[in-house]
Amino acid sequence: MIDDFAKEYLHGDLREVREVMLRKLDGLSEYDVRRPLTPTGTNLLGLVKHLALSEARYFGEVFGRPFPEPVARWDDPERRGADMWATEHETREEITGRYRRAWAHSDATITALAVDSPGHVPWWPRPGVMLFNVLVHVLTETNRHAGHADILREQLDGEVEMDWEGMARRGQDAAFWENQRAQIERAARAAGSVEA
Known part of the structure; x- marks a missing residue:
């Protein structure tokens, strides 16, 4: 009983924060969604691109349910950080579309598996996990980046999500x-x- 409640509660929160991430792009120019706003280059579209890759990996290969599109390998040093920004050849629609497809794939994995289903995260120090661990991790990561996005958007045009x-x-x-x-x-x- 508590397992089903926990899974649905976490999944519901993840669905909500995904939408928040995409709303941060609304009404902004191509330059502004890509613009590096911190010394390390953090930008809104890059955060969305990063989250798409994260969901594709965590709810894909970790549970033996690979995302149906090519995904950069986690252990490729040449590709490190490439998921944190968009090239001039990648469109906003491509990146947001991929994020939505990653959601659909993640949602299918979450729905199909029990909260205690085992998975394997080779890049973690303790790679043996359950769906519960991954749900908490991805929700935490997405909320963290939503907080970054809140600040970036406020820096760009003063827009904040408030009542x-x-x-x-x-x-x-x-x-x-x-x-x-x-x-x-x-x-x-x-x-x-x-x-x-």
């Missing part, structure tokens, strides 16, 4: 956030001068 109507009813409008940021800046500067 703006509810916040406006509580007086949390643009002026509120400007004052909030100023208050935080003052506290940071004051703490910095105490250090010096």
Whole structure:
């Protein structure tokens, strides 16, 4: 009973956060979805591309259910990091489409297997896993990257996923956030001068 509940709960959360990841691309130019916004090159479309590969691997080869499209090998040093950005020849539609196909493949694996079904993750120090371990890992990884995407999107155009109507009813409008940021800046500067 608890196994079915845990599997469905984790799977439901994964479905939701996948959609969040794709919404972060909405309304942005090709340049902005690909633009490196950190010193290491983190970008929105690259995060989606990375998650597509992760799901294809984790819910594919780990459980002997290979993703039907070519997937870069996990142990190929030449390809390391290539899943974190999109070339000029890869379209947004190709990458988001592949992510959606990876979802469908993952969903089929999750539905078909019991939560305690065994798998093998050769790149982990303890490679013997169950579907439960992989569900938690992929959900955690996707949420982590959704947090990155939240910050990147806010840097690009100030867009954040919040209940703006509810916040406006509580007086949390643009002026509120400007004052909030100023208050935080003052506290940071004051703490910095105490250090010096």
